[in-house]
Amino acid sequence: MKNTDISAPDYFHKVVDCQWACPAHTPVPEYIRLIAAGRYSDAYMINWQSNVFPGVLGRTCDRPCEPACRRVRVENEPVAICRLKRVAADYKDDITARLPKPAAKKNGKRIALVGAGPASLTVARDLAPLGYECVVFDGDPKAGGMIRSQIPKFRLPDSVIDEECGYILGLGVDFRGGTAISSMKALLAQGYDAIFVGSGAPRGRDLDIPGRKEAAANIHIGIDWLSSVSFGHVSTIGKRVIVLGGGNTAMDCCRSSRRLGGEDVQVVVRSGFEEMKASPWEKEDAMHEGIPIHNFLVPKEFTHDNGKLTGITFEKVKAEYDAKGRRKLVPSGEPDQHFPCDDVLVAVGQENAFPWIEADCGIEFDQWHMPKVDPVTFRSTHPKIFFGGDAAFGPKNIIWAVAHGHEAAVSIDKMLNGEDIVDRPLPATELISQKMGIHEWSYKNEVMPDQRYKVPHRDLKIALKDIKAEVELGFDDKLAFQEAGRCLNCDVETVFTPSLCIECDACVDICPMDCITFTQNGDEADLRQRLNAPALNLTQDLYVEDGLKTGRVMVKDEDVCLHCSLCAERCPTGAWDMQKFFLTMTHAGPSCRPPVTRRSAA
């Protein structure tokens, strides 16, 4: 294998699994250390820079970082990254002085943003301080989009949404609530320099089976119903409720039902329990509230009596897999099951809908009626129109919307500065030694087995009585400190300098995870088998350096490295050092544009 190029921004970034998995690439270990140090405001600002909505995401994020966490591979449960983010948001001081100031001078460029959800607000956050005039349109009176309309208040209180949307609107953003955009052509005619569409995936999928029309009064589309609940238009539901669907929306529906009078609330899914789209913790929360989840049941018919819903008939199915491993649900042959109920919530998926975009306004759509959007620049086929969030590639989640927003803002900023938006600078990285003394490092390198701490919950009896009572109480400072201590500091990297190495084997002998091997070079497949502990996790890189006196190479498997620094402590020559890797994503602004070289005044 060739020597590893550790100066490539991706190399150490991939070692920080959580940050690599995060769509917005939030520097997770950095803010967790700050939380452990009680520096909540600093931790919050790192998050705010990167993911814009720390308080919201600290309660609702889909947490792609957590399954990626190295702690999963060396222990079992990941660090509670998401809930630690909430700690930063909960315990920070007033940070308004640390926010960017509204631009003193506008640059004369106007940008329209359709929808006031996380994607649009991120674009506005990035562009407004640069002097762009950002106009955000939304049909709802308040900003937040799906954050406000679809997430139940017992998971995310309005105060948090108000605060974090407020930070953005306070940057001099022109928010026009209650103004739904009904024509792209009309919007284009207003002469904006760029338009960003962040209107989400607002249409809940329906279920067209017999009885749907007849029993319509008691059959509700999940996301529409949730938004009616959020805005106070709906405050009761029948005693017996069936929720159809296995995603996070279904979980929000069933838990909301429990709080609005539903006593016998059940979730029914087509697939198996394991394959449900809902996050495991959301399923857990629902079951904890006494909501059973039935699986492998396909709805066949809504039963009704005199226009009143009486229940749903399901066909029992089982999963079969073809030669390619694709799953197919086939009838199991068991008798159909009938679930009596008073109300049904249909949460079987969401769709995009762009009835307001005229076919001839320059935006091409694909066969699935989705706009053709470049996955890097987020530009549509119309040069001035960009898409992001669920509106771009279908329903995902908040953190993806934020990531899209950042990238679209870079595109818009570059475009309006007359640059090629395809040419995008790499993120900036720095590597700084953490050595403070012979056995002292600027981070806590003592790694212990320590199981994940549970977030305290409100007493179930009280929680179920009030739909606005937040269920999770969040970590207190002591629990937060303990949970933060579980972080392995994967951003403090083992950096090897072969010219200093005397091949004494001290690092090999001390490494608790058998990560380091000195051996003859070979190709990657061969080397992976020959290491002290075979490196079978192909998603994790090997760090290879030659230039040793014996002609061997140093090979380190990054997979389960604890970042405990023992290799560096044991190294007599300093060939190993622990260096903190810090990655700064390229956001809109001067850093995304190459520096202007001034002509010499000759």
Place this chain on the structure above:
Amino acid sequence: MTYLAKPKFRHPGLPKNSLGYTHRDYEGAVSTLCAGCGHDSITAAIIQACFELSIEPHRVAKISGIGCSSKTPTYFLGNSHGFNSVHGRMPSVLTGANLANRDLIYLGVSGDGDSASIGLGQFAHCLRRGVNMVYIVENNGVYGLTKGQFSATADRGSKSKRGVVNTDNSIDMVAMALQLGATFVARSFSGDKEQLVPVISAAIAHKGAAFIDVISPCVAFNNHAGSTKSFDFVREHNDAVNRLDFISSRMPIEVKYEPGSVEVVEQHDGSKLALRKLAADYDVHDRTAALGFLHQHAAKGQIVTGLLFVEKESEDLHAHLGTVDAPLNTLGERELCPGQSALDAINASLR
């Protein structure tokens, strides 16, 4: 040296031996020696050998004297018996323990100061008697604990860290061991585990006095230019006579080698030593030739390593003394005091 305990986490894919242990189960407390010390590599090699041999930790007794090397038994086999004895007295303590309980595996761990200076007499007599043991000398040529004075194994003409040249002749413990009748004699290097681990395994399986001299650079006081026990010097002057593969009697796989290139030596317990010859005319069973070979190469400044001598039909002290098969410490009063008639019979036989 580190102040932290080694984290308890282990690689999820670590191999297990036939007892279900990983090599981590053979570790001891975390080392307090200097960072990069050769002794820590020897510790790791002992751990690896015991792991590969599937040795039950409670069947091992580690005995040492005083010095950096003699501290190391704390750092391996944390679940074995141990005795940290007086300076240079490891051999007599080990001999006594071995006489009392012949069933244990004895690891005598010592250094060049402990064995070649204060304990030279003990070293000699222990080997001479053929005590069944593995005697490891972790040889760095200096007194590390007292800041790097030359030890008795420092080569004449080698330089100390401060540039002082050693004018005394050195003691070659391998040559002494050969002369004193050790039935297994090897030399290895802490920086070459591929050689060291099988040598330790073979020595553990050997019945009789097995002596291993392991050159182990002292990174603090003896790893500079002018030293003959530095990593660089040993790597440049290492002249291995053979490469050893140890095949335990429990290993089912037959290892195949091209005929002529490998000599297979069967040991007492059924284990096999497959020796790949590197020096064409070196006979591993010829004690006197080995001595000559050593002297010739030492004169040229070369360090001969590998398995240097092994006796095919080795015996140990218990065989010489004709003791009973059961360990003496398990004998009860009935066996030890067989009564008046037995005494009378003995007395009669001596008349």
